[in-house]
Amino acid sequence: MSRAFVKEDGPDNEPLPDLPLSPHPNYVTPRGLAALRARLAETQAELARLRARAERLDRLPEKAAERDIRYLEARLRSAIPVDTASQPRDEVAFAARVTVADEEGHESSYEIVGEDEADASLGRIAPHSPLARALLGAHVGDVVEWRKPSGREEIEVVAIDYPEAE
Known part of the structure; x- marks a missing residue:
């Protein structure tokens, strides 16, 4: 295949910009902390499913899942659980x-x-x-x-x- 048809160096391979993080303290209730963890697990499972596709020409869904995982991990790292x-x-x-x-x-x-x-x-x-x-x-x-x-x-x-x- 001609190199002209391969997008290995194109913008499709660049990560999506990160979602903005709030400047406010990240207080969370027990329910909120559990929901963040569940959203992270769901997004990680979705990314694994996307990467397992036979046809992966459209990488945007994977990039979006990777971006969302970065966001959720940052929110969990900054979480301040309140009893x-x-x-x-x-x-x-x-x-x-x-x-x-x-x-x-x-x-x-x-x-x-x-x-x-x-x-x-x-x-x-x-x-x-x-x-x-x-x-x-x-x-x-x-x-x-x-x-x-x-x-x-x-x-x-x-x-x-x-x-x-x-």
């Missing part, structure tokens, strides 16, 4: 599930979790989010100011719970 049992029960801290009431009395619950575990649709927020920053350190009965893009809102802390690792 939820040692958190103060009367104060909002990392891993707390906080129930708040807005000015109309509507209640919502949020759980302060690590960045990789945050999911707004599940009510899980990162500790550096505006809502979490407003709630951290608060006690039941405290009214805190939540600065949102749409303006500020006062919310009252109704309950604080520390769910066990799920």
Whole structure:
């Protein structure tokens, strides 16, 4: 085969740029740490499957898996596990599930979790989010100011719970 048709030195063989890592401390709940480990194992298995393909002309999926593995390994190296049992029960801290009431009395619950575990649709927020920053350190009965893009809102802390690792 002519050397002109071989891409051994081309951009297809370059690794993809790394995903950006957060500058914030990487606090993780036990559930979040387990999820990171599971994602790493799944991605490693996917990479092995991709490398075992008979037809490997398209290397982009392999490069993407390698990049994701580098990211997940970095997140695991920087992980700061937080023992939820040692958190103060009367104060909002990392891993707390906080129930708040807005000015109309509507209640919502949020759980302060690590960045990789945050999911707004599940009510899980990162500790550096505006809502979490407003709630951290608060006690039941405290009214805190939540600065949102749409303006500020006062919310009252109704309950604080520390769910066990799920």
